[in-house]
Amino acid sequence: MGSKGLIVQKYGGSSVANVERIRNVARRIASYRKKGYDLVVVVSALGDTTDELIDLAHAINPDPSPREMDMLMATGEQASSALLTMALHRLGIKAVALTGPQSGIYTDGDYTRAKIVNIIPKRIHQEIARGNVVIVAGFQGLSPEGDIATLGRGGSDLTAVALAHALKADLCEIFTDVDGIFTADPRIVKSARKLDVITYDEMLELASLGAQVMQARSIEVAKKFSVPLIVRSSLNNKPGTLITEEVEGMEGAVVRGVSLDKSQAKVTISGVPDRPGIAASIFKEISKAGINVDVIVQNVSSEGKTDISFTVNKADLRKTLEVLEKVRRKIKADKVTADEDICRVSIVGVGMRNHPGVAATMFEVLAKNKINIEMISTSEISISCIVKARYGAKAVNALHSAFGLGKKRKKSA
Amino acid sequence: MGSKGLIVQKYGGSSVANVERIRNVARRIASYRKKGYDLVVVVSALGDTTDELIDLAHAINPDPSPREMDMLMATGEQASSALLTMALHRLGIKAVALTGPQSGIYTDGDYTRAKIVNIIPKRIHQEIARGNVVIVAGFQGLSPEGDIATLGRGGSDLTAVALAHALKADLCEIFTDVDGIFTADPRIVKSARKLDVITYDEMLELASLGAQVMQARSIEVAKKFSVPLIVRSSLNNKPGTLITEEVEGMEGAVVRGVSLDKSQAKVTISGVPDRPGIAASIFKEISKAGINVDVIVQNVSSEGKTDISFTVNKADLRKTLEVLEKVRRKIKADKVTADEDICRVSIVGVGMRNHPGVAATMFEVLAKNKINIEMISTSEISISCIVKARYGAKAVNALHSAFGLGKKRKKSA
Numbered sequence: 156m157g158s159k160g161l162i163v164q165k166y167g168g169s170s171v172a173n174v175e176r177i178r179n180v181a182r183r184i185a186s187y188r189k190k191g192y193d194l195v196v197v198v199s200a201l202g203d204t205t206d207e208l209i210d211l212a213h214a215i216n217p218d219p220s221p222r223e224m225d226m227l228m229a230t231g232e233q234a235s236s237a238l239l240t241m242a243l244h245r246l247g248i249k250a251v252a253l254t255g256p257q258s259g260i261y262t263d264g265d266y267t268r269a270k271i272v273n274i275i276p277k278r279i280h281q282e283i284a285r286g287n288v289v290i291v292a293g294f295q296g297l298s299p300e301g302d303i304a305t306l307g308r309g310g311s312d313l314t315a316v317a318l319a320h321a322l323k324a325d326l327c328e329i330f331t332d333v334d335g336i337f338t339a340d341p342r343i344v345k346s347a348r349k350l351d352v353i354t355y356d357e358m359l360e361l362a363s364l365g366a367q368v369m370q371a372r373s374i375e376v377a378k379k380f381s382v383p384l385i386v387r388s389s390l391n392n393k394p395g396t397l398i399t400e401e402v403e404g405m406e407g408a409v410v411r412g413v414s415l416d417k418s419q420a421k422v423t424i425s426g427v428p429d430r431p432g433i434a435a436s437i438f439k440e441i442s443k444a445g446i447n448v449d450v451i452v453q454n455v456s457s458e459g460k461t462d463i464s465f466t467v468n469k470a471d472l473r474k475t476l477e478v479l480e481k482v483r484r485k486i487k488a489d490k491v492t493a494d495e496d497i498c499r500v501s502i503v504g505v506g507m508r509n510h511p512g513v514a515a516t517m518f519e520v521l522a523k524n525k526i527n528i529e530m531i532s533t534s535e536i537s538i539s540c541i542v543k544a545r546y547g548a549k550a551v552n553a554l555h556s557a558f559g560l561g562k563k564r565k566k567s568a
Numbered sequence: 569m570g571s572k573g574l575i576v577q578k579y580g581g582s583s584v585a586n587v588e589r590i591r592n593v594a595r596r597i598a599s600y601r602k603k604g605y606d607l608v609v610v611v612s613a614l615g616d617t618t619d620e621l622i623d624l625a626h627a628i629n630p631d632p633s634p635r636e637m638d639m640l641m642a643t644g645e646q647a648s649s650a651l652l653t654m655a656l657h658r659l660g661i662k663a664v665a666l667t668g669p670q671s672g673i674y675t676d677g678d679y680t681r682a683k684i685v686n687i688i689p690k691r692i693h694q695e696i697a698r699g700n701v702v703i704v705a706g707f708q709g710l711s712p713e714g715d716i717a718t719l720g721r722g723g724s725d726l727t728a729v730a731l732a733h734a735l736k737a738d739l740c741e742i743f744t745d746v747d748g749i750f751t752a753d754p755r756i757v758k759s760a761r762k763l764d765v766i767t768y769d770e771m772l773e774l775a776s777l778g779a780q781v782m783q784a785r786s787i788e789v790a791k792k793f794s795v796p797l798i799v800r801s802s803l804n805n806k807p808g809t810l811i812t813e814e815v816e817g818m819e820g821a822v823v824r825g826v827s828l829d830k831s832q833a834k835v836t837i838s839g840v841p842d843r844p845g846i847a848a849s850i851f852k853e854i855s856k857a858g859i860n861v862d863v864i865v866q867n868v869s870s871e872g873k874t875d876i877s878f879t880v881n882k883a884d885l886r887k888t889l890e891v892l893e894k895v896r897r898k899i900k901a902d903k904v905t906a907d908e909d910i911c912r913v914s915i916v917g918v919g920m921r922n923h924p925g926v927a928a929t930m931f932e933v934l935a936k937n938k939i940n941i942e943m944i945s946t947s948e949i950s951i952s953c954i955v956k957a958r959y960g961a962k963a964v965n966a967l968h969s970a971f972g973l974g975k976k977r978k979k980s981a
Binding site for chain 2: 174177178208211212214215216219220222223224226227229230231233234236237238240241242244245251252254257278301302303
């Protein structure tokens with residue numbers, strides 16, 4: 156059936172949370188099929204299945220083996236792929252369900268957080284040639300030993316993006332429960348506007364800065380292989396947001412969005428002897444403990460001593476303090492303190508590369524709103540400020556307005 | 569670790585219905601391990617998981633595709649094998665979970681009721697050599713296309729028996745929620761006694777006659793390959809019932825057990841022209857419709873016409889009557905009637921081969937109890953009578969007593 160092209164779609168757990176939603180997804184897939192597209196559809200586990208399986212495993216063993224954990228978790232997506240396929244059959248659409256291993260997804264076998272190392276989509280090509288919509292169980296692949304390995308958080312998005320690349324798909328659509336990528340979180344900023352287009356780099360900054368629509372790793376893969384990506388809602392027919400490479404003058408925006416991240420805590424080690432290599436010795440120990448550090452700030456030295464502050468995920472705070480206390484004694488620093496009552500406010504946009512005044516504007520806006528900045532961090536296309544948690548929403552709203560990100564007023568009437 | 573031998577065990581869904589029971593099963597396995605046995609353990613899906621998955625599938629599609637049905641169903645055993653393995657790890661026992669395909673179980677690919685065609689237990693041998701208890705997801709194997717196929721009812725028992733043969737295991741233990749095989753259903757006959765030993769053939773008759781502990785297909789495989797089988801409870805430490813080949817003078821019993829089957833209905837086609845080939849023409853059509861017939865009785869012919877009665881499973885009754893009505897018109901028989909209000913009472917024992925008086929005793933016992941016999945059927949080691957359903961329990965109790973199957977009185981005190 157002369158195909159109009161190949162589309163890879165991904166539906167998240169909330170899109171297939173119950174029988175009615177599974178039927179809705181099937182109807183959507185059927186409508187694409189009737190338009191003449193070939194389709195490979197990646198599906199997550201039903202609703203809260205994954206969390207329920209984790210709870211069950213932990214009730215049996217508080218420290219379950221990663222290999223068996225993956226074997227258990229993978230059942231969620233295997234089940235949802237079979238169910239979605241049955242729903243398509245009921246609509247008269249030819250379809251076949253495949254597990255990650257059957258789809259030819261090979262991983263490094265690092266259980267619970269495996270990386271995809273290769274995709275050999277022979278079976279998928281066969282099934283497309285037979286006229287089938289191929290429903291792939293997301294989040295999983297084969298280990299080098301022939302066992303099941305899962306891809307960790309955002310694993311189904313990654314499956315979709317990696318398959319879109321391997322299959323040379325024309326488009327990869329990520330269906331979720333939001334309408335797309337917004338200039339700010341609509342729950343915080345009322346005038347937040349859905350973006351029609353955003354670059355991979357901007358999306359990467361937003362992903363790592365707390366906009367939780369997609370994990371950074373999937374966007375990195377999409378960027379690396381130039382996979383055209385659309386994020387859109389499975390609950391309506393709105394067009395969503397296209398994530399693509401940078402286009403000259405794209406939407407002409409300096410700042411594309413404002414984000415708020417409340418997941419971090421600030422840690423400070425004070426009275427650190429100011430000598431070469433001291434920062435390295437601190438962060439080497441932190442890194443050894445598997446803790447990711449975000450913003451780092453070192454204050455100016457006074458009297459041969461300096462203060463070093465950084466942020467870590469709140470979940471890692473206790474471990475960080477343990478490690479840091481050992482380091483403090485070793486390097487003879489004065490004390491270690493922590494502050495969980497902070498948040499990170501960031502502005503993102505590729506346009507700011509050519510607009511040196513953006514940082515100044517940001518600081519000015521915060522100052523005008525009497526919001527004290529505790530730490531500052533910048534990348535080529537983003538600026539982040541750590542402020543007290545209670546100022547987070549106020550800061551985001553003020554910045555969103557100051558950079559003109561709000562909804563455009565309708566011209567008529 | 570110099571092994572004392574290899575045991576294959578199977579635990580049914582009720583044995584792993586919740587976290588506490590899974591832990592109990594793990595403790596039992598650990599105790600075998602500590603005694604020095606190598607172990608391969610086949611496990612069913614948790615409690616009612618399989619039924620829940622079937623309901624979910626039917627809510628989405630009343631007629632789900634067998635291939636995807638199997639993919640869905642197989643998740644139940646995959647999950648329970650992973651969970652049981654985690655429970656063993658918690659007890660410090662080395663263990664690894666394998667799916668049916670990973671265990672090298674190859675089937676004919678007849679989805680939802682596949683037959684095992686070959687077992688290549690290379691991976692299982694490897695894992696045993698590494699010192700692991702191997703936990704195998706029951707009920708499933710690989711299709712010739714490399715997909716997941718399930719083995720149908722009793723599939724986990726079959727997995728265990730077939731693995732015990734392929735691995736040349738010293739013993740195959742089927743753990744269930746009853747203490748073993750009884751002389752009669754203890755819910756019906758108060759004095760019913762657990763048997764220490766029973767032959768494959770007797771067990772086959774009991775299985776097909778309504779004693780629902782094990783499916784006939786697993787016992788057939790055990791018989792074919794002389795796999796020594798024990799049926800016992802996972803809830804206590806009682807020794808269970810050994811199922812084995814016939815041993816001269818084994819327990820010296822003529823009748824080993826009495827069974828009751830309420831699942832059948834009687835169908836009669838009356839006024840059938842009595843000419844050669846007429847029975848064949850009837851049962852060919854019934855067979856074509858995929859209906860299994862149990863007892864068949866043809867009455868003596870009078871005036872060139874005869875009556876033919878047979879029993880079918882109640883679930884097949886409606887279809888049987890449809891087929892039979894067509895046949896009736898074609899062969900010009902008088903009428904078709906059905907009776908669901910019947911049951912089948914059977915006595916089983918290899919000893920009756922050499923005791924011609926057993927049938928007479930059975931008929932006499934029923935007559936004394938004023939129970940009318942509607943149909944009679946015999947095999948080499950069993951005799952069955954169809955009687956009105958309301959007489960079932962009475963008949964079983966009377967026969968159980970008459971053949972001396974009750975509990976032996978204690979000699980002391």
